[in-house]
Amino acid sequence: MSKIMDGKGIRVGVLGATGTVGQRFITLLANHPFFIIHALGASARSAGKPYSKAANWKQTTPIPSIVRDIIVHECKPEHFENCTVVFSGLDAEVAGDIESAFRAADLAVFSNAKNYRRDPSVPLVVPLVNASHLSMIPQQQALHQPPLKRGFVLTNANCSTTGLVIPLHALEKSFGPIESCIVTTMQAISGGGYPGVPSLDIIDNVVPYIGGEEEKMEWEVLKILGGITQGDDGLKTFDMHARNPLRVSASCNRVPVIDGHMMTVSVRFARRPPPSPQHVREALVAFTPEAQSIGCPSAPVHAIFVHEDPDRPQPRLDRYYQDGAGVSVGRVRQCPVLDIKFVVLANNVSIGAATSSIINAELAISKGFVKAPSVQ
Ligand SMILES: NC(=O)c1ccc[n+]([C@@H]2O[C@H](COP(=O)([O-])OP(=O)(O)OC[C@H]3O[C@@H](n4cnc5c(N)ncnc54)[C@H](OP(=O)(O)O)[C@@H]3O)[C@@H](O)[C@H]2O)c1
Numbered sequence: 419m420s421k422i423m424d425g426k427g428i429r430v431g432v433l434g435a436t437g438t439v440g441q442r443f444i445t446l447l448a449n450h451p452f453f454i455i456h457a458l459g460a461s462a463r464s465a466g467k468p469y470s471k472a473a474n475w476k477q478t479t480p481i482p483s484i485v486r487d488i489i490v491h492e493c494k495p496e497h498f499e500n501c502t503v504v505f506s507g508l509d510a511e512v513a514g515d516i517e518s519a520f521r522a523a524d525l526a527v528f529s530n531a532k533n534y535r536r537d538p539s540v541p542l543v544v545p546l547v548n549a550s551h552l553s554m555i556p557q558q559q560a561l562h563q564p565p566l567k568r569g570f571v572l573t574n575a576n577c578s579t580t581g582l583v584i585p586l587h588a589l590e591k592s593f594g595p596i597e598s599c600i601v602t603t604m605q606a607i608s609g610g611g612y613p614g615v616p617s618l619d620i621i622d623n624v625v626p627y628i629g630g631e632e633e634k635m636e637w638e639v640l641k642i643l644g645g646i647t648q649g650d651d652g653l654k655t656f657d658m659h660a661r662n663p664l665r666v667s668a669s670c671n672r673v674p675v676i677d678g679h680m681m682t683v684s685v686r687f688a689r690r691p692p693p694s695p696q697h698v699r700e701a702l703v704a705f706t707p708e709a710q711s712i713g714c715p716s717a718p719v720h721a722i723f724v725h726e727d728p729d730r731p732q733p734r735l736d737r738y739y740q741d742g743a744g745v746s747v748g749r750v751r752q753c754p755v756l757d758i759k760f761v762v763l764a765n766n767v768s769i770g771a772a773t774s775s776i777i778n779a780e781l782a783i784s785k786g787f788v789k790a791p792s793v794q
Pocket residue numbers: 433434435436437438439440459460461462463464465493506507508509510512513530531532575576577608609610611612766767770771
């Protein structure tokens with residue numbers, strides 16, 4: 419990675435560049451040590467316009483000057499020919515076909531959409547948790563007709579799943595399998611993209627339903643926290659945590675917060691007696707993901723901050739912890755029904771979306787799954 423950072427770079431494209439996640443990609447990539455924004459894509463409504471006119475910019479920092487005049491294209495591989503990597507913040511309605519076309523054009527696609535998360539040869543990776551799942555990429559390339567040399571799709575998780583699995587993984591690393599988890603989310607409006615829930619429905623209100631979200635959380639946790647097994651035929655399979663079955667119950671709510679998904683979590687460990695709240699706090703603080711130890715530049719320096727104040731974390735105060743790349747945990751205490759309960763806050767557009775994709779791409783480079791012709 420240091421060679422790439424040594425004055426050279428890798429050309430990348432952003433699909434869905436005008437949307438909520440796309441804008442966060444632009445903000446992060448504009449300052450990236452080796453990714454160079456080369457092409458931008460969105461719908462036919464935006465195509466042909468300079469980015470500054472196509473995007474309804476909603477970030478708190480100005481549009482980076484390097485993208486203002488880039489002409490937005492439709493999301494067709496021929497417009498992204500000189501890119502090695504594309505980051506996708508595409509609407510799920512269109513992401514399936516478009517991402518598949520980019521993979522077939524031998525590009526490495528890092529997606530935020532749900533379309534390929536359940537595909538048995540597509541890694542579903544939260545980069546602070548299951549970087550080892552990148553090992554499925556060669557199988558995905560070999561199964562493609564014709565087999566691919568460089569192209570693949572790798573997805574990151576639903577934004578709420580991401581906030582949940584980071585502390586759960588840290589706890590499983592220290593204390594062994596978790597067997598039950600009950601989670602209740604308080605999810606920010608930006609999680610639904612722009613313009614999202616109408617203001618008259620969300621101000622002074624809580625909406626106790628987010629379509630498909632609970633099913634996504636309950637399923638994705640198993641794929642991410644599970645391992646990979648290899649059959650006698652040599653084919654690898656995601657084991658869905660089957661060696662130690664894990665039951666997850668999620669209740670998802672939309673709350674009038676702009677950015678930052680908060681959730682209350684209760685867990686039961688397989689091991690008896692379970693760890694104490696103090697041991698849980700220490701394990702969360704000590705957690706060091708592989709992305710951090712191998713030096714991915716976008717990985718947080720500290721993955722999990724554990725608050726001692728009883729009224730933290732809070733979205734307005736804590737959503738920018740580690741520029742949104744880390745998660746905040748608080749109120750770690752005994753649970754009278756399961757074993758331990760706590761509160762988590764994760765920035766849904768950063769570690770819940772764009773930041774995860776970028777760290778995933780950094781991991782793929784570091785592990786040799788993306789081989790890029792560098793540019794000066
Ligand atoms: N927001 C979050 O916190 C979050 C977190 C994790 C994952 N995700 C996922 O990330 C994806 C993007 O979410 P978002 O919140 O950024 O949505 P969004 O704000 O609605 O943006 C959607 C993007 O898709 C583009 N698009 C729509 N129709 C298209 C078409 N026919 N062809 C090409 N591009 C098209 C839009 O371009 P135009 O501007 O030209 O219409 C826009 O750039 C979704 O799959 C979402 O589920 C979102």
